[in-house]
Amino acid sequence: MNKTDYERVRSTTLDIVSELRPADTGVQTMPDVSPTKWHLAHVTWFFERFVLEPHGVPRLDDEYHYLFNSYYNSVGEMHPRSRRGEIERPGWDDVLAYRSHVDEHMARLLDASDLDAATQDVLRLGLHHEQQHQELILTDIKHVLAQTPEQVAARSDLGMPLGESPAAYEFMRGVDGIVRIGHAGDGFGFDNETPEHDALLHAHSIGTRLVTNGEFREFIESGAYDDPLLWLSDGWATIKREHWNRPLYWDEALETEFTLGGRREIDPHAAVTHVSYYEADAFARWAGYRLPTEFEWECAARDEGLEGNLLAAHAWHPGAANGGHQFIGDAWEWTSSAYAPYPGFQPLEGSLGEYNGKFMCNQMTVRGGSCVTADDHIRTSYRSFFYPDSRWQFLGFRLAKDEHD
Numbered sequence: 199m200n201k202t203d204y205e206r207v208r209s210t211t212l213d214i215v216s217e218l219r220p221a222d223t224g225v226q227t228m229p230d231v232s233p234t235k236w237h238l239a240h241v242t243w244f245f246e247r248f249v250l251e252p253h254g255v256p257r258l259d260d261e262y263h264y265l266f267n268s269y270y271n272s273v274g275e276m277h278p279r280s281r282r283g284e285i286e287r288p289g290w291d292d293v294l295a296y297r298s299h300v301d302e303h304m305a306r307l308l309d310a311s312d313l314d315a316a317t318q319d320v321l322r323l324g325l326h327h328e329q330q331h332q333e334l335i336l337t338d339i340k341h342v343l344a345q346t347p348e349q350v351a352a353r354s355d356l357g358m359p360l361g362e363s364p365a366a367y368e369f370m371r372g373v374d375g376i377v378r379i380g381h382a383g384d385g386f387g388f389d390n391e392t393p394e395h396d397a398l399l400h401a402h403s404i405g406t407r408l409v410t411n412g413e414f415r416e417f418i419e420s421g422a423y424d425d426p427l428l429w430l431s432d433g434w435a436t437i438k439r440e441h442w443n444r445p446l447y448w449d450e451a452l453e454t455e456f457t458l459g460g461r462r463e464i465d466p467h468a469a470v471t472h473v474s475y476y477e478a479d480a481f482a483r484w485a486g487y488r489l490p491t492e493f494e495w496e497c498a499a500r501d502e503g504l505e506g507n508l509l510a511a512h513a514w515h516p517g518a519a520n521g522g523h524q525f526i527g528d529a530w531e532w533t534s535s536a537y538a539p540y541p542g543f544q545p546l547e548g549s550l551g552e553y554n555g556k557f558m559c560n561q562m563t564v565r566g567g568s569c570v571t572a573d574d575h576i577r578t579s580y581r582s583f584f585y586p587d588s589r590w591q592f593l594g595f596r597l598a599k600d601e602h603d
């Protein structure tokens with residue numbers, strides 16, 4: 199990590215919001231959604247609090263420390279997440295000025311070359327943190343713009359991922375027995391990917407691509423949302439309470455969906471997205487299969503390379519498999535694995551120990567990144583995690599099955 203890496207990541211954040219108007223950036227449409235303005239200030243606060251402050255740079259504004267701390271209880275009180283949309287001051291211009299202020303100090307620090315290893319580690323974490331927020335900025339603003347009567351696009355120059363008609367759903371045999379799982383080596387990994395350890399895989403096969411919109415439409419049209427036998431108890435309760443009967447951004451006629459490029463016709467060959475764990479699980483049951491475990495997923499994805507429909511492809515929407523296996527990019531994939539610590543897991547020391555470990559309860563692991571994940575931010579050992587009723591992220595799934603030979 200050096201000054202070039204820092205500047206590249208920071209400028210990407212500004213680029214992805216470049217077509218938004220200041221008024222767009224303060225809106226919060228639900229507790230999970232943070233305003234764009236808040237994201238830009240928060241990732242800046244992260245560098246100010248965890249890199250600059252330990253090097254003696256005073257805070258620009260104590261109020262920002264309260265407003266833009268996300269969930270680090272060990273560094274102080276914070277503004278409630280569900281009320282970030284009420285932050286009127288600082289405005290968009292003030293937030294951009296805050297970014298410039300922190301960037302200037304960071305440039306001075308990075309020019310001083312001989313950063314100690316601990317600072318290097320936090321800097322690297324700060325850049326990966328900002329890349330995580332780049333994805334959140336886009337998924338959150340998608341939720342905001344989807345509510346607008348005009349169906350405003352976040353971006354006018356997105357490519358439409360073209361899809362070839364996928365073949366019938368196929369499976370490939372996975373490895374079984376004892377396998378190595380998790381992150382090891384010198385490259386970056388979050389603490390929740392460690393330590394590398396053994397896991398036991400039973401005989402299974404895993405799908406060669408993501409489930410498509412066309413396949414999901416068949417599931418809907420079969421009456422699946424009214425068949426209690428297909429659903430987990432929490433899932434049934436959720437779809438009935440929330441009146442869910444289709445993916446988040448689909449219209450009632452199942453013909454169009456809201457995308458970051460505005461409302462478009464649903465491509466039947468593209469991967470389905472914005473479905474909850476409950477819907478993914480119910481689909482798998484309806485189709486006679488199951489979701490893969492995160493370990494099955496990791497072993498299958500490991501030999502596939504890290505290319506895919508990611509942020510730089512500039513589609514910002516999932517596409518079709520086009521003969522590939524879609525492990526990386528398009529949509530995060532629900533797995534049947536609960537997000538739990540690996541054997542021997544140790545969170546980072548100090549306040550940054552709050553980064554991942556404290557969320558290891560009641561959430562499911564998702565894998566593989568999405569169409570808005572930064573290209574150099576994904577790994578096959580990467581674990582993200584969401585509550586099973588989450589739908590506003592680019593969440594899709596593939597199928598798996600047991601083998602009995």
Ligand SMILES: [Fe+2]
Binds near residue numbers: 268327331
């Ligand atoms: Fe954060």
